[in-house]
Amino acid sequence: MASHIVETLLVLSVIIFLQLQTTKGEEEGDTPIGRFQQYLRFKTAHPNPNYTAPVSFLVHQAQSIGLTTRTLEYVKGKPVLVVTWLGSKPQLPSILLNSHLDSVPAEADKWIHPPFSAHRTLDGGGLIYARGAQDDKCIGVQYLESIRNLKSTGFLPIRTLHISYVPDEEIGGFDGMAKFAASSDFRDLNVGFALDEGQANPGDEFRVFFADRTPWELVITARGVPGHGAKLYDNGAMENLMKSVELISRFRETQFDFVKAGKAANSEVISVNPVYLKAGTPSNTGFVMNMQPSEAEAGYDLRLPPMDDPHLIKKRIAEEWAPSIRNMTYTIKEKGKLRDHLGRPIMTATNGSNPWWSVFKQAVEATGGKLAKPEILASTTDARYIRTLGIPLLGFSPMINTPILLHDHNEFLKDTVFLKGIQVYESVISALSSFEGVSAQMI
Known part of the structure; x- marks a missing residue:
């Protein structure tokens, strides 16, 4: 009797195994x-x-x-x-x-x-x-x-x-x-x-989707006189960079307002998002807190819809966000185009x-x-x-x-x-x- 049960269990095990293998094969x-x-x-x-x-x-x-x-x-x-x-x-x-x-x-x-x-x-x-x-x-x-x-x-x-x-x-x-x-x-x-x-x-x-936004990588660098943390400098590196951060934040808010008001989709406005800030004089425990740095940097991810004029945003960057008169420089890495070979916005009707x-x-x-x-x-x-x-x-x-x-x-x-x-x-x-x-x- 016991051997019969064992034999039955073995047969069932083989059947189940074959079924699993068949299912696996189909999958x-x-x-x-x-x-x-x-x-x-x-x-x-x-x-x-x-x-x-x-x-x-x-x-x-x-x-x-x-x-x-x-x-x-x-x-x-x-x-x-x-x-x-x-x-x-x-x-x-x-x-x-x-x-x-x-x-x-x-x-x-x-x-x-x-x-x-x-x-x-x-x-x-x-x-x-x-x-x-x-x-x-x-x-x-x-x-x-x-x-x-x-x-x-x-x-x-x-x-x-x-x-x-x-x-x-x-x-x-x-x-x-x-x-x-x-x-x-x-x-x-x-x-x-x-x-x-x-x-x-x-x-x-x-x-x-009939178009993509075009990504730009913007890096802004501010420079100024280094010195003691207690001294008030005019046009210091951090001061100049924070002015730019504030201006860019205001622009971002105006774009976002269109989205929140339902006047534009998120993809129809220029998005400007900060991705890193780099400044300070490093020390063994972090940063030298009583020293103002001579250089500060911020990186932004920009996304431009095809209908926007790239020349206008470049003008804004050069004149407002990173003007040379505030000891600032910038680089833009354009990771794509906004216009096709005939000068038209890159989008499909x-x-x-x-x-x-x-x-x-x-x-x-x-x-x-x-x-x-x-x-x-x-x-x-x-x-x-x-x-x-x-x-x-x-x-x-x-x-x-x-x-x-x-x-x-x-x-x-x-x-x-x-x-x-x-x-x-x-x-x-x-x-x-x-x-x-x-x-x-x-x-």
């Missing part, structure tokens, strides 16, 4: 969710992102559904992967879908599940926890999954479709999209319209003047979705390098009823939201690649 690569989890598990976080493994994975996935691939490298160890679905009329300008391979770091001890485990909570609503789940490995997989589904129905695009996977977006994209967009390889793609990443929305409308807009909008609505009012992205993406070329581009990640968790602890995406996004991209890709209304780049 690991046999379903859209499983492929998403696999991609999330590649540790592409800075400062040492692993690009080789995810690129190999994406190449395999693309080739498995009959797409061609090409890996380019403008900086050693930083690949740009281009996946192509050839259209029936390749002479027409192509469609480009972009996403980035890298992600920001994750503090594992602050997460409820390991940030690169892609843990899926089956008892908690199907939440997939991983760094990059929202920003933006979701769309990188959704592009391929939507094409997989379209190909299974026999759909053939008229326009050629390209998918680009680029490195280093999270640190500025200078060795990734910036070099790719400036290359002959990119020109040869003949891109007429592009999509790049957007953001989640806690509400029930899909957010769409979201009205009747842009025929791509109505095609995109109708494709989203065909899935039962609704677009929110088009926005300027408060931060910065690789989209700016493409828009600078005069190519219309919209930022779009189909995530609704989802908290905004990019760069946050416990970043997650609900499995049903991910799957709905595939359906949305099927509609968008089929509509855009079938549109014949534009025969040349809209520049």
